Amino acid sequence: MAPGSCSVRRTELFRAGPFRLALGFATALSVGMLLIFGFIYWQTSEVETRRMQRDLVQEAAVAAQTRDDILLYQLQVRIMSDYHRVTVAAWFDADGKLRYGNLDALPPDLPIDDKGHRLDIQTNDARPPQPAILAAAKRADGGTVVLGRAMDELLALQRVVARTLIAGLLPAVALVLASGVLGGARARRRVQTVQQTIGRIMGGDLRERLPLSGNRDAVDQLSARVNQMLDRIVHLLDEIRAVGDNIAHDLRTPLSVMRAKLERGLAAEEPEELRRGAEAALADLDKAFGMITALLRIAELEDSRRQAGFATVDLAEVAGEVFDLYEPLAEAKGVTLAREDKGPLFVTGDRDLLIEAVANLVDNAVKFTPEGGRVLIRTGMGGTGGEAVPVVEVSDTGPGIPAAERGAVVRRLYRLDKSRHIQGNGLGLSLVQAIATLHGFKLVIDGNDLGAVIALVCGAADSEGVGNPGVWP
Numbered sequence: 001m002a003p004g005s006c007s008v009r010r011t012e013l014f015r016a017g018p019f020r021l022a023l024g025f026a027t028a029l030s031v032g033m034l035l036i037f038g039f040i041y042w043q044t045s046e047v048e049t050r051r052m053q054r055d056l057v058q059e060a061a062v063a064a065q066t067r068d069d070i071l072l073y074q075l076q077v078r079i080m081s082d083y084h085r086v087t088v089a090a091w092f093d094a095d096g097k098l099r100y101g102n103l104d105a106l107p108p109d110l111p112i113d114d115k116g117h118r119l120d121i122q123t124n125d126a127r128p129p130q131p132a133i134l135a136a137a138k139r140a141d142g143g144t145v146v147l148g149r150a151m152d153e154l155l156a157l158q159r160v161v162a163r164t165l166i167a168g169l170l171p172a173v174a175l176v177l178a179s180g181v182l183g184g185a186r187a188r189r190r191v192q193t194v195q196q197t198i199g200r201i202m203g204g205d206l207r208e209r210l211p212l213s214g215n216r217d218a219v220d221q222l223s224a225r226v227n228q229m230l231d232r233i234v235h236l237l238d239e240i241r242a243v244g245d246n247i248a249h250d251l252r253t254p255l256s257v258m259r260a261k262l263e264r265g266l267a268a269e270e271p272e273e274l275r276r277g278a279e280a281a282l283a284d285l286d287k288a289f290g291m292i293t294a295l296l297r298i299a300e301l302e303d304s305r306r307q308a309g310f311a312t313v314d315l316a317e318v319a320g321e322v323f324d325l326y327e328p329l330a331e332a333k334g335v336t337l338a339r340e341d342k343g344p345l346f347v348t349g350d351r352d353l354l355i356e357a358v359a360n361l362v363d364n365a366v367k368f369t370p371e372g373g374r375v376l377i378r379t380g381m382g383g384t385g386g387e388a389v390p391v392v393e394v395s396d397t398g399p400g401i402p403a404a405e406r407g408a409v410v411r412r413l414y415r416l417d418k419s420r421h422i423q424g425n426g427l428g429l430s431l432v433q434a435i436a437t438l439h440g441f442k443l444v445i446d447g448n449d450l451g452a453v454i455a456l457v458c459g460a461a462d463s464e465g466v467g468n469p470g471v472w473p
Contacts, residue, residue, distance in 0.1 A: 037165035053116025056135035064137035094142030315345035334371035342380035345390035365396035389459035
């Protein structure tokens with residue numbers, strides 16, 4: 001272990017949030033307890049002082065009314081029974097001369113006002129001056145009675161209270177600081193674990209996830225969100241890898257064909273052969289460019305910046321335009337294209353993108369429906385549950401989409417095995433999914449072996465991906 005590692009760990013511990021929080025709490029606790037204890041200390045002293053003053057004033061008033069012989073006897077008993085020598089008792093005549101007591105002279109600064117006063121007095125028992133509470137009262141003959149009590153016991157009580165308060169404060173502060181140390185050490189271990197995990201993730205292990213303690217505290221919630229972000233990143237990377245694999249797979253064949261056609265044209269003796277080979281290669285290049293353009297189009301839609309241009313769009317009108325566009329193409333292939341319209345369906349979106357989405361659905365349906373089949377475009381209010389929302393549905397009588405592959409067909413460049421002989425690049429449904437996601441809509445795929453049913457449910461943003469069958473009420 002490095003010599004400075006221990007001090008570094010201590011520094012990290014003292015900088016930990018829980019320890020600093022505990023330190024602040026200990027400081028606040030100390031200040032609060034000092035204020036409370038100071039108030040208790042002050043109240044104890046004040047209450048005891050007021051009690052002594054009240055008692056002395058009452059006793060002095062009674063003594064001022066007592067007969068001389070009885071007063072002398074009471075003063076003698078008071079002084080002689082004082083084992084701790086804390087009692088002050090004196091009787092002075094009208095001239096201020098001491099008649100009996102333990103004070104040599106009447107204190108000049110003692111007011112005779114039926115109140116108790118704190119003064120430093122010197123008794124005649126050879127003790128040093130000490131603070132005491134005195135009360136004086138005038139007798140009928142002009143004499144003065146002074147009664148008092150030294151504050152030794154009160155000061156001793158104050159010292160006991162102070163020691164008790166300090167003895168209670170120190171363990172409380174120590175307990176709070178110990179909790180801060182333990183909490184800081186625990187937080188430091190959690191942070192170190194997170195740092196190590198992040199280090200492994202940065203090292204390339206994207207399957208690693210931040211640990212969760214199960215306490216559902218702020219650190220757990222942050223770790224859970226980071227894990228969700230990592231899941232999303234891994235998903236996107238998997239899609240990127242899949243797209244790369246599919247691009248390589250789908251472009252390899254046309255590029256090989258183009259090379260072969262060009263080589264045959266170059267090897268041919270007739271210039272016309274070379275011309276035909278070049279024209280065929282250009283046609284294949286156009287297909288490859290179309291695939292790349294579609295991928296860029298999907299990336300543009302996923303950027304989500306086009307939402308600023310959204311406006312109110314009638315889906316029934318969108319479906320009508322697509323119907324008018326594809327009816328001649330369907331008729332030329334021998335496919336019946338029909339439409340069911342249940343009135344205007346207004347949504348907020350991009351008109352051109354919605355036309356593009358519905359056109360892709362109709363194009364796929366016409367493409368995969370055999371001659372003599374039927375394609376139907378339906379618009380109306382429906383949904384997969386809850387409140388009815390606008391729906392555009394395209395159904396056909398083609399081979400259908402197996403239930404196990406309905407989640408995969410929206411991936412880029414994914415094509416069903418039974419449809420690879422049909423011209424296409426596997427990007428149509430990916431483009432529709434991107435448009436639906438941009439609008440907050442939902443793409444629902446259903447059907448059976450007798451045909452596919454694909455619906456664009458407008459207003460179902462609470463669900464993502466492939467939905468449940470039956471979008472109509």
